[in-house]
Amino acid sequence: MKNQNGQYDLVVVGSGLAGTVAACQAANLGCSVVLLDASSDPSSGGNTALSGGTLHIAHLRMDEPAETLRRRVTEVAGEFAQRDLVDALVANCARGIEWLIEQGVDIEPPTEEEGGRTVLAPVREFHDVNAWPGRGPQVALQVLQKRVRALGGQVISEARASEVIQRPDGSVAGVVLATGRTIDAAAVLLCDGGFQANPDLRREFIGPAADKLFLRGAPSGIGDGLRMGSSAGGQLINMQWFYGHCLHRGALTSDRLWPQPTVDDLLASSVLVNSEGLRITDEGLGGIAAANAVGRSSDPRGASIVLSEAAWDAALSREGGRRPTANPELERRGGVVHRAESAEDLAAKAGINAAGLQRTLDEFITAAGADKLGALAIPRSGRPAAIGGRLLGIPIVPGITFTVGGLRTDGSARVLNSNEAPIPGLYAAGGTAGGLQGGPRGGYVGGLAVALVFGLLAGESVAASRPAQHAEKP
Ligand SMILES: Cc1cc2nc3c(=O)[nH]c(=O)nc-3n(C[C@H](O)[C@H](O)[C@H](O)COP(=O)(O)OP(=O)(O)OC[C@H]3O[C@@H](n4cnc5c(N)ncnc54)[C@H](O)[C@@H]3O)c2cc1C
Known part of the structure; x- marks a missing residue:
């Protein structure tokens, strides 16, 4: 049903968690x-359905x-996390979980493996990339979208x-549709999920060869929201960073x-x-920081990790968890792990320049022995295991x-222009919005939680601004 001005109060672009919660x-x-979605099934178009639901x-x-969460966000994202967004996040995240439950979304009982964190039920296992249909994240979208329809809203695929x-x-x-x-x-x-699936935008914003990154998610995030929002005057922020992992x-x-x-x-x-x-x-x-650094390099598909066999053996993990671990699952799943008695031999097997690798390992081992890893040309933090003996690549x-x-928003999910002023009526949330995450330490604050909280705040902000908008009309 349209409002008294012949308009809908809200049109949402993208029915992932952010858009669905807001609607x-x-x-x-x-x-x-x-609630619009580009895909044929509004509960399975984007990253939400593929996700682990934690x-x-x-x-x-x-x-x-709140103080613990605030400190932690500052630790991982530092000055890349805008204070107003951090405040909004920590003030509303516990409420977000309660809200989900009130709407009928099911959550798993707390487990030790998840450290008591909330997981959408039924749990999505990570042993098979295709094992997401009917699992918690998709079911949550279905429950919430059913509620949107029951309340008179439209969900259009x-x-x-x-x-x-x-x-x-x-x-x-x-909005105008492609039709x-x-x-x-x-x-x-705007809640289209981000621009990770757009190689040209990755090259423009992340690095000269970032089109070579592996897409570890849904193919739906091609940056429509970014393009639509920036054409409308929206400010862009923290564009060079991404959430991801180093994979085989x-x-x-x-x-x-x-x-x-x-x-x-x-x-x-x-x-x-x-x-x-x-x-x-x-x-x-x-x-996450390493994925960003390699992703920004000139050859994202040319990197390798080198470690001692002793460290690999120490990483052998117990079976039965939700997430398969590198040792033993990489080799079981067909991932090649090179083994060699010397750096030279390993370099030949792994396609690495032998002289370069030898020099790097020599410098690293010497610095580690002298407790001076922080003095290397690229300082190494932490206390890594010794490199030596049989090597793996x-x-x-x-x-x-x-x-x-993405689009810089304020604590009410309103899109800000370059003067930090809200663009009247324009909102962004989830992967379309920026300003909370990023930075050289990885800067990962959250995916689903951020979509949930800012989706919620966007929906509430639109509802709160309705009378004023109506009053503006003749
Ligand atoms: C394998 C995997 C595991 C993950 N695990 C977790 C986890 O356990 N915990 C966590 O916090 N995060 C996790 N994430 C990240 C999390 O899934 C995302 O951060 C979150 O789901 C983003 O929600 P969103 O609503 O912003 O975007 P999405 O869920 O991607 O939804 C965007 C929607 O917009 C639609 N769309 C795109 N363009 C248009 C357009 N022009 N018009 C209309 N519709 C459009 C798409 O079809 C899609 O349905 C995981 C992600 C992946 C891929």
Whole structure:
């Protein structure tokens, strides 16, 4: 049902978790809502359906005290996390979980493996990339979308939005679909999930060869929201960073090698080198930071990790967890792991420059022995295991899951222009919005939790602004 001005109150572009939560909450609060999705099934178009369904703030439980969460976000994202967004996130994340439950979304009982974090039920296992249908994240979307329909909202599939309609004063008035159809609405929320699936945009914003990254997610995030929002005057922020993991390079040709196992845990005891045998980054910063560093390099498909056989053996993990681990699953799934008695031999097997690798390992071992890893040309943080004895080399590729940069929004999910002023009626959330995550330490604050909280705030903000918008009309 349209409002008294012949418009919908809200049109949402993208029915992942961010868009669906916003549509549901706006409908709960009495708004007329249209939820669009480009895919043929609005519960399975994007990253949400593929995800593991764990809700967390930088890996912590969402019901941790606000101060603990704030400190943790600052630790991982530093100055890349805008204060107003951090405040909004920590103030609303516990409420977000309660809200999901109130809407009828099912969550798993807490487990030790998940450290008590909230997981959407039924749990999605990571042993098979295709094992997502009917699991928690998709079911949550189905439950919430059913509620949108029950409250009189429309959920429309195969509806790809292509443009935001703006009035001469800059305020938004709806969207145009790729078919040419227009939908008039007082507010537009952009939630297309990011631009990770667009190789040209990756090259433009992330690095000169970032088109070579492996897409560790759904093919739907091609940057429509970014393009629509920036054409409408939206400011872009933190564009060069992404959330992802280092994977075995075999993921480029085998679905058995993604989304797990990652090689992230091995990095703590590895040296990460390019095909010249030169180190690329501080391996101690972890897998997300390493994926970003390799992703920005000139040859994202040419990197390898080198570690001692003793460290590999120490990483052998117990079976039965939700996530397959590198040792033993990489080799079981067909991932090649090179083994050699010397750096020279390993270099020949792994396609690395032998002289470069030898020099890098010599420097690394000497610095480690003198406790001076911090003085290396690329300082190494942490206390890595010794490199020596029989060596292993694992070819890797950075997997990009979603881009964390995007349209700068405020704590109510309103899109800001270059003067930091909200563009009237324009909102963004989830993977389309930026300003909360990113930076050289990896900067991963969250995926589902961020989509949930800012989806909720967007829906509430649209509902709260309705009377003012109506009053503006003649
Ligand atoms: C394998 C994997 C595991 C993950 N595990 C976790 C996890 O356990 N915990 C966590 O917090 N995060 C996880 N994530 C990340 C998380 O899934 C995302 O951050 C989150 O789902 C993003 O939600 P979203 O609504 O922004 O985007 P999406 O879920 O990607 O939804 C975007 C939607 O927009 C639609 N769309 C795109 N363009 C248009 C257009 N022009 N018009 C209309 N519709 C359009 C798409 O079809 C899609 O349905 C995981 C991701 C992956 C891939």
